Amino acid sequence: MTDLQNYLTNHKERFLNELIELLKMPSVSADPAYKKDVLQTADAVKNRLEEAGCSHVEICETDGYPIVYGEKIIDKNLPTILVYGHYDVQPADPIELWTSPPFEPVIKKTDIHPEGAIFARGACDDKGQMYMHVKALEFMTATNQLPCNVKFMIEGEEEVGSVNLATFVKNNHDKLKNDVILISDTGMIAKDVPSITTGLRGLSYVEVEVTGPNRDLHSGLYGGAVANPINVLAKMIASLHDENNHITIPGFYDKVEELPSEERAEMAKAPFSLDAYKKSLDIDAVYGEAGFSTNERNSIRPTLDVNGIWGGYTGEGAKTVIASKAFAKISMRLVPHQEWEEITELFKKHFESIAPEGVKVVVKPHHGGQGYVTPIDSLGYQAASKAYEASFGKKPIPQRSGGSIPIVSLFEQELQSKTILMGFGLDSDAIHSPNEHFGVWNYLKGIETIPLFYKYFTELSK
């Protein structure tokens, strides 16, 4: 047994309890009601970084929630790893679907996690995965095995677009100078199939408002005679996809990277059971863009989904009303080379252009970000691959993720360094959903793998 495994065995309970304490804080960045909790979480992260051995930790104020920065510089001539993570979490609703309160973490066994999983909002995304890095640092400093310099940048606005992080990065090139950026905010294919995320989708998130009559109307007296904003919104949303589920926004696909068939063939080798997939979601069929597989639809192809819709009477019983307004939140996942600001503009222009007479349409951009790709021949990818091989006993598979971490492409642009996405979560962890959880085994495996990345990256950099 390595001394890392020894250390893990001896401190496992404390590592779990410290994470549970962090998960009790409802740091929901999207909802102003949780402002105090988000700020307290930032303070907690600061303290944990100091305890783990960072020599210099500070709360960096922004126009929004603060960024926690910490560093441990042991030798200017050694490489520097910049660890990025976020301490904010998604809203917990629909709250009624949680089997235990989202901010009262409990460890429960599941089929996939016989060793138990921590159930709580943020367990996997991203408190649990971020905290693996803090505990990995503790091990390396406590045992004098930190092989290089490390910097931590933990933000509180990832779930709402990282607007202020971008400014912070632009204004702190020297402070954030690094040789590789390390992030654990993604997943792996399966516990016995380690994978490294080499691609991320970009994002454009907008909110639309359709206004018809200047007040709610009686549907008997006005029904059929005036444009009903809800019917109109439904028609407009429906028209955004054609019969092959291609997105109909003019110019939307112009810059989409078409993958060579060899690469698509490589992807197709990743273990995937359509039956298990459908069973896990309780659906009788998958759905999506014609001509692409499920794994291609949610990774290498751009998509458009309504994330929320509301209008009119939604209470108990029946109300015969024609609403004055109808609303929807719509997001588009983008692939490398699609410019998110450009796509947002194309959406706005198109959506306004398809509004029928009798209604007014407002499109309000929320936020967005670029897609990203990591070359598998990079130093960072090679070091990560060796680290996984050592801890999992098998080579990891490079994988494109459908998710978005908008700031990754910004990092490359501003800091000229590549990002390595070492994710230890599973698709079944239900991030962004009720009953989000993170396997205890995955948590500990992450803490075991991270120091190996430090070791191999330092060696390969010589």
Next chain:
Amino acid sequence: MTDLQNYLTNHKERFLNELIELLKMPSVSADPAYKKDVLQTADAVKNRLEEAGCSHVEICETDGYPIVYGEKIIDKNLPTILVYGHYDVQPADPIELWTSPPFEPVIKKTDIHPEGAIFARGACDDKGQMYMHVKALEFMTATNQLPCNVKFMIEGEEEVGSVNLATFVKNNHDKLKNDVILISDTGMIAKDVPSITTGLRGLSYVEVEVTGPNRDLHSGLYGGAVANPINVLAKMIASLHDENNHITIPGFYDKVEELPSEERAEMAKAPFSLDAYKKSLDIDAVYGEAGFSTNERNSIRPTLDVNGIWGGYTGEGAKTVIASKAFAKISMRLVPHQEWEEITELFKKHFESIAPEGVKVVVKPHHGGQGYVTPIDSLGYQAASKAYEASFGKKPIPQRSGGSIPIVSLFEQELQSKTILMGFGLDSDAIHSPNEHFGVWNYLKGIETIPLFYKYFTELSK
């Protein structure tokens, strides 16, 4: 000045204050939270009927809210008028759009109502119009001018489908026996253009639920790969109308009464300004079924409108989620000869049939009712016409309303008597909307016109 006008002048203030007291009671039948208030309102109506001169008043329990019944029988050989009204009101939301609290009535002057209008939920629909009949009875009994027998049936579930009223009527043929039914729950064209509603639309109200994956999903990891219930619902709703705004449900139009061109030409004579209509709603264009005018679209043609829609994240900010479920409340206004149960079935069958693979659809019928037409050569219509002519100084125009009073056709079927719809509200009274109001002038004009109907109906019946 007639002694009726005298009486009105002397008691005007009290008549207004009594109505205001009634309007303070939030008798929202759709929302269980108001149960106590609805029941208290029934008691108040009972007391008012007794004070107005009914010799026998009772609260008739049902499986839902009670029906208040009262009568004044002066001579079995004289005709009997059955007055129907309702003491329940629509929900008040969106509450934030009210300029004064919906259940704190205030009298404010408006352009259309320089004499002032009572602003409160239910002011026009239907407490104000129902109470005109109570005060008209008070006048006739107080001055010994009641020319015939009268029965009152005031229910508390009109805004939720009158389910239990139907049972009550079916079980009480003798008690409710009458020669004509009188209802004030509609409007007139304008204060200087009296009109009598000769037609009502039927109604079919359903709620639909579309279920995709068994839980909310991260839109990055699943976006584009599974059916999104909100996008699917939007597509299904959009498909319910074709490019001419005809409803696409197979069989929907089979029994629709096609009006002869002469009757359509008659209707077209009703004073109507499309510009004023658009201006009052702040819309740049009207919208609706091709080949029909605005007044035809909202009266003689059936329609389908979404009254409410909800699903996914509707809070502040952005949440990148694919919802497990999406919902909508949908109502169809029907014209004479369309059977509401049959239309509800056609909708259910069609909506389920257009659900794509990957989702489950549930259609839950709420309630409904038949359309109705009153012949203008009937005794009741003639009496009403003379009454308006006497009080307004001009002949009323027969008018088809787009609204629905589902039980009117049931009355004809069960009690074999025609209903006369003497409405004194205006389209601008914003019933079912924020800031509902009822003109003081209209209220008093109603109280003035009703006894004249009693007089002429009794004379014409001889």
